[in-house]
Amino acid sequence: MKLTENKIFKKLFEVTSLISASEKIIIKFYNQDEMKTPMHMSFGDENCITGVVESLRFDSFFFGYYRSHSLFLAASRDPYSFFAELLGKKTGSNGGIAGSMHMSSINNGLLNLSAIVASTLPLSLGAALANKTLKKKKFTTIFFGDGAIEEGVFYETLNMASLFKLPILFVCLDNDLAVDLNKEARQGFKSIKELIKSYKCEYLYSSNPDAIQAYKISEKAKDLIKEKNSPVFLHMKYYRYLQHIGIKNDFEIDNINSFEKSNYRSKETHNKFLKKLPWENTFKKMLKIGFDKKELYKIKKRIEELVIKSYQKARNDEFNDVKDLKKKVFY
Amino acid sequence: MSKKISYSEAIKQAIDEEMKLDRSIFVIGGETKMFGSLNGLEDKYGKSRIITTPISEEATTGLILGAALSGMRPIQVHIRVDFMLLAVNQIINMISSATFGSNGKLKCPLLIRAVVGRGWGQGYQHSKSLHGLFSQIPGLRIIMPTTPSDAKGMIKNAIKNDSPVISFEHRWLYWQEEELRKDLDKTNYNFPSKLNSGKDVTIVATSWMNVEASMACKILKKNHGVTVDLFDLRSSESLNNLNKVFESVRRTGRCIIADNDWLTSGLSGEIAFRIQENCITSLKSPIKRAGFKNMPCPTARNLENHFYPNAFDIVKIVENMLKLKISSLEEFIIYSHEIKFKGPF
Numbered sequence: 001m002k003l004t005e006n007k008i009f010k011k012l013f014e015v016t017s018l019i020s021a022s023e024k025i026i027i028k029f030y031n032q033d034e035m036k037t038p039m040h041m042s043f044g045d046e047n048c049i050t051g052v053v054e055s056l057r058f059d060s061f062f063f064g065y066y067r068s069h070s071l072f073l074a075a076s077r078d079p080y081s082f083f084a085e086l087l088g089k090k091t092g093s094n095g096g097i098a099g100s101m102h103m104s105s106i107n108n109g110l111l112n113l114s115a116i117v118a119s120t121l122p123l124s125l126g127a128a129l130a131n132k133t134l135k136k137k138k139f140t141t142i143f144f145g146d147g148a149i150e151e152g153v154f155y156e157t158l159n160m161a162s163l164f165k166l167p168i169l170f171v172c173l174d175n176d177l178a179v180d181l182n183k184e185a186r187q188g189f190k191s192i193k194e195l196i197k198s199y200k201c202e203y204l205y206s207s208n209p210d211a212i213q214a215y216k217i218s219e220k221a222k223d224l225i226k227e228k229n230s231p232v233f234l235h236m237k238y239y240r241y242l243q244h245i246g247i248k249n250d251f252e253i254d255n256i257n258s259f260e261k262s263n264y265r266s267k268e269t270h271n272k273f274l275k276k277l278p279w280e281n282t283f284k285k286m287l288k289i290g291f292d293k294k295e296l297y298k299i300k301k302r303i304e305e306l307v308i309k310s311y312q313k314a315r316n317d318e319f320n321d322v323k324d325l326k327k328k329v330f331y
Numbered sequence: 332m333s334k335k336i337s338y339s340e341a342i343k344q345a346i347d348e349e350m351k352l353d354r355s356i357f358v359i360g361g362e363t364k365m366f367g368s369l370n371g372l373e374d375k376y377g378k379s380r381i382i383t384t385p386i387s388e389e390a391t392t393g394l395i396l397g398a399a400l401s402g403m404r405p406i407q408v409h410i411r412v413d414f415m416l417l418a419v420n421q422i423i424n425m426i427s428s429a430t431f432g433s434n435g436k437l438k439c440p441l442l443i444r445a446v447v448g449r450g451w452g453q454g455y456q457h458s459k460s461l462h463g464l465f466s467q468i469p470g471l472r473i474i475m476p477t478t479p480s481d482a483k484g485m486i487k488n489a490i491k492n493d494s495p496v497i498s499f500e501h502r503w504l505y506w507q508e509e510e511l512r513k514d515l516d517k518t519n520y521n522f523p524s525k526l527n528s529g530k531d532v533t534i535v536a537t538s539w540m541n542v543e544a545s546m547a548c549k550i551l552k553k554n555h556g557v558t559v560d561l562f563d564l565r566s567s568e569s570l571n572n573l574n575k576v577f578e579s580v581r582r583t584g585r586c587i588i589a590d591n592d593w594l595t596s597g598l599s600g601e602i603a604f605r606i607q608e609n610c611i612t613s614l615k616s617p618i619k620r621a622g623f624k625n626m627p628c629p630t631a632r633n634l635e636n637h638f639y640p641n642a643f644d645i646v647k648i649v650e651n652m653l654k655l656k657i658s659s660l661e662e663f664i665i666y667s668h669e670i671k672f673k674g675p676f
Binding site: 018063112116127140156174331 | 494
């Protein structure tokens with residue numbers, strides 16, 4: 001293991017720990033009704049997103065969607081402004097204006113998230129054009145769920161990215177579900193792979209990666225973009241542990257306060273995935289490549305303390321002043 | 332020697348002058364002719380700055396948003412407003428809230444130009460105006476230049492603005508000519524402009540309806556000796572700066588809104604509301620409106636004539652309002668662009 005690699009892997013472990021600990025805090029306190037914002041929990045996608053963001057941290061713009069927590073935390077590494085935003089405080093990443101679904105971390109290149117399926121996809125085209133013209137960053141990375149593939153603008157975007165040979169990494173976070181509908185109930189095409197292959201766009205695949213695998217495939221994607229002078233579609237399968245929106249899983253949904261069905265997945269599969277949680281996958285990988293168990297637990301503990309402190313600090317912060325709001329409508 | 336230039340040429344000059352100064356400006360759209368308002372720019376700046384896209388309105392509007400957030404100043408063009416409707420998700424859900432959602436931190440400097448179609452049977456999907464619909468959305472600035480001078484000044488300002496602007500350009504205006512005013516850089520386009528001065532009635536008009544209202548002013552003066560204060564609203568920002576209009580209505584006690592759009596739940600109602608709110612005790616009669624009939628735009632000539640309001644309609648409203656004798660309009664001819672335009676688009 002090279003020294004620089006060591007540093008990167010350690011950072012990957014820290015970030016997955018940060019995401020995992022933050023999601024646990026939300027689950028613990030959400031019912032206190034202080035974080036009044038609809039949340040699409042990230043529990044499950046933390047390895048995929050951490051790996052990709054670390055790989056592109058210094059040379060990409062990022063766009064994403066409403067399942068935002070992993071992406072925001074991976075880009076910003078800042079649990080304090082994260083919780084402040086969820087709590088609607090002035091100190092939040094977006095001053096309490098955006099909430100869970102639209103957070104951004106401009107200094108880290110995370111420019112825009114949208115609550116509307118597929119809506120940020122075409123923004124990647126413009127950022128990629130800007131990259132070329134202004135010679136700023138080299139890549140644009142856009143995260144979206146597999147449900148976005150059934151939206152029309154997905155095809156418009158993929159077509160233009162392929163036609164104009166734009167350096168875009170399309171990261172499809174595929175959990176087989178769009179809200180509570182599985183792919184058999186909504187996809188009239190043969191496979192995502194065949195679909196993408198019919199465009200002038202490279203295709204890469206990864207299934208339930210640990211953070212290091214996710215990082216490595218993202219590095220490969222970067223090389224492919226440069227080598228082939230084309231966009232790359234990185235298809236990442238993962239298991240979504242919780243319901244579409246909210247902190248329960250589909251076996252706990254009461255059908256009174258939720259628009260989702262309950263029990264839309266098999267309990268057997270769910271139990272299988274509970275035995276291989278993403279954070280643990282990364283943890284085991286770290287041990288396998290030679291990291292010290294005690295050191296890793298120490299990191300985990302430090303981060304858990306940081307997360308709870310951040311949450312508590314944000315709780316005591318002030319709300320944004322309404323008199324400043326109007327000034328923010330236009331730049 | 333006359334230095335008159337057309338509205339189309341004025342817009343071209345505006346874009347050319349700004350593109351020369353700022354490499355971050357580019358033009359993009361499925362059809363980049365725009366009635367001559369981009370003539371020669373592709374040869375001058377190349378295909379990388381005058382970009383022709385597939386017919387993918389939503390993705391292209393998303394593209395300009397992504398570009399604007401990343402430091403560019405894009406201009407998107409739609410040869411008809413109706414085509415822009417495919418990108419309404421990007422405009423209303425994404426663009427209008429991009430700066431606000433970032434807690435005011437991100438600039439969103441983009442301009443969308445859209446042509447309002449009319450005439451030679453454009454029909455109900457090539458002729459919408461819709462500036463009223465978009466002016467309802469916080470975070471969007473709407474402009475509707477009527478004169479070549481305003482077109483040049485307002486397009487230049489829109490390009491330099493750090494917030495999203497949509498320009499609604501009536502196709503019949505592209506051939507209107509005038510000598511450009513000297514004060515284009517010093518004009519504040521967030522106020523209505525006064526196109527005619529009078530003492531009997533106040534008219535507030537938008538886009539092409541300024542042309543109709545201007546003709547109505549001439550007819551009213553000739554037939555009745557009635558004089559009109561005519562204001563061109565020209566931008567949605569002007570709604571917050573109507574003091575000159577209020578002063579005029581307080582003086583005349585009469586007001587008509589002539590909007591190049593549907594009336595129901597539209598911009599004309601908004602203007603009328605603000606006028607009554609500020610001038611209620613001065614009004615001698617109810618505010619009246621002229622606008623599109625409440626139906627989709629039909630194709631055949633006689634039906635289309637029924638749909639659009641014109642100078643005669645305004646004259647009749649004034650005659651009723653002032654209880655004047657209905658005068659003969661036979662000697663006057665309503666302008667139709669079809670005198671020189673014979674299709675197809």
